[in-house]
Amino acid sequence: MKIYISFLLLFLTGLGVVSAQGPKYDLTFRPEKYTRQTVQVGGETLTVRAYENVVYVEHPLDTSLQKLNIYVPEAYFEGKAVHGYTAATAPIFFPNRVGGYAPAQPANLRPGPRDGGKPSAVLVALANGYVVASAGARGRTTQDQAHVYIGKAPAALVDLKAAIRYLKFNDKNMPGDAAKIISNGTSAGGAMSTLLGATGNSNDYASYLETLGAADATDDIFAVSAYCPIINLDHADMAYEWQFAGIHTYKRRGPPDANKPAAESELTAGQIDVSNELKVLFPAYLNQLKLKNEQGQLLTLDANGEGTFKELVKSYVVASAQRAFDRGVDMSPFPWITISGGKVTQLDFAAYLKYLGRLKTPPAFDALDLATPENQLFGNGAVDRRHFTDYGATHGSSGTMRAETVVVKMMNPMDYVGKPGATTATHWRIRHGAKDSDTSLAISLMFATLLRNNGIQVDYALPWAVTHSGDYDLDELTAWIDQICR
Secondary structure, rough: OHHHHHHHHHHHHHHOOOOOOOOOOOOOOOOOOOEEEEEEEEEEEEEEEEEEEOOOOOOOOOOOEEEEEEEHHHHHHHOOEEEEEEOOOOOOEEEOOOOOOEEEEEOOOOOOHHHHHOOOHHHHHHHHOOEEEOOOEEEOOEEEEOOOOOOOHHHHHHHHHHHHHHHHHHHOOOOOOOEEEEEEOOOHHHHHHHHHHHHEOHHHHHHHHHHHHOOOOOOOOOOOEEOOOOOOHHEEEEEEEEHOOOEEEEOOOOOOOOOOEEEEOOHHHHHHHHHHHHOOOHHHHHHHHHHHHOOOOOOOOOOOOOHHHHHHHHHHHHHHHHHHOOOOOOOOOOOEEEEEEEEEEEOOOOHHHHHHHHHOOOOOOOOOOOOHHHHHHHHOOOOOOOOOOOHHHHOOOOOEEOOOHHHHHOOOHHHOOOOOHHHHHHHEEEEEOOOOOOOOOOHHHHHHHHHHHHHOEEEEOOOOOOOOOOEEEOOHHHHHHHHHHH
8 A cells, every 4th residue: 555655646746736835935036136237239239137937836845937027118118119118018028948848948038049149039029128027847858856757747837837827926017018928939848838828717737836835827829929839739749740741751850960961761661551551540630620621611521631621731831932022033943833924823732742752650659669759748647658649559669658638638729619618819820831840830720720610810831841840930020019019
């Protein structure tokens, strides 16, 4: 019995349901505890007050991660306006730095490797008059001092929700309008951003938040910016093979080296069989969603993967090519695009998919050998890696554990939009690069369509020739934020 109880406590600790309560942190924002920092943005000098390393829960499990960096333009403390915003009306930009579902530090004022020498999203947001609040979060490899995993799903999302609650709890004590929080993230961070927007105030996360001692406030947000979100993980394998089945060459990832392009490899016969088995599962999933296009037409696929949903995917690629052509992009390297009279009139979709290229072997996310970051995400306090799909659990190594259904649900925003008990963000901006093959184009488009079918505003696009990346169109992003906030 003692062994069983010890294992149970270990398991629940990994989920964040129980914890050893350490020192209790005060969740009151202290406006006097700041440093003044000066940065250069677009050739101009910007002075901000920096409130860094602010612990956002009463009972943190890891204070090196569960902390906020908050930055406020100094002008707001002088009674001045910035780009039409004041201390009371400025939106709060909430970027996360989650990548690969790994532990994440909060963003700061220093440009990072993702920024490519350009001003970061944080600096651009501050220059535009926003208050910036960025939270760190536990990740799939986070362990406590006893080497118990404490960052498995849904820990990162719970942490970000707790940070949102901190901001709302302290709304009267700090500059910025906590009724206008805009999340932003890329890849797994894009997934976190969508989950924040879809799962607001859901009771599914209440016990986790209570255990951490999250502030007594709501955690719904105003708007979502998500770049290439890696979401709908329990159906992402079948969507990937619906898109790439028949393409048996893939580019194997390796250490980044500008002088060594990714090596091409061939799928094995067994992997091709897996691809074909997963591909035929996708139409049934898509069809049961009963999604509709803007004309009210039902989006479906037949047993061969053809139908109105595929035509919708193609239409977004065509629209992306048209925007690129209108900007003066040379389209001659893309012979599978037909342009006549200044209009993109035809797309050879099969040729486009070959250009896009397969990146991952099947199953792309719930690997049969449990080798993916997502398998590690769905571990628990005692078990590092688990399956999280029907196919993975059935075809994977015998004896491997499977993540609980409710935990898988808590990591899929599709399961919350339009459902009772969750508050969905009002405004959405989703970008998935037209040269991004980290997940299927179907994944983000299904989600955007679901939002629209529930009467929610979505700015959705596939930027031409853009690979798996984010924050590449900050001028457009801030223009969108200004449009919805003013």
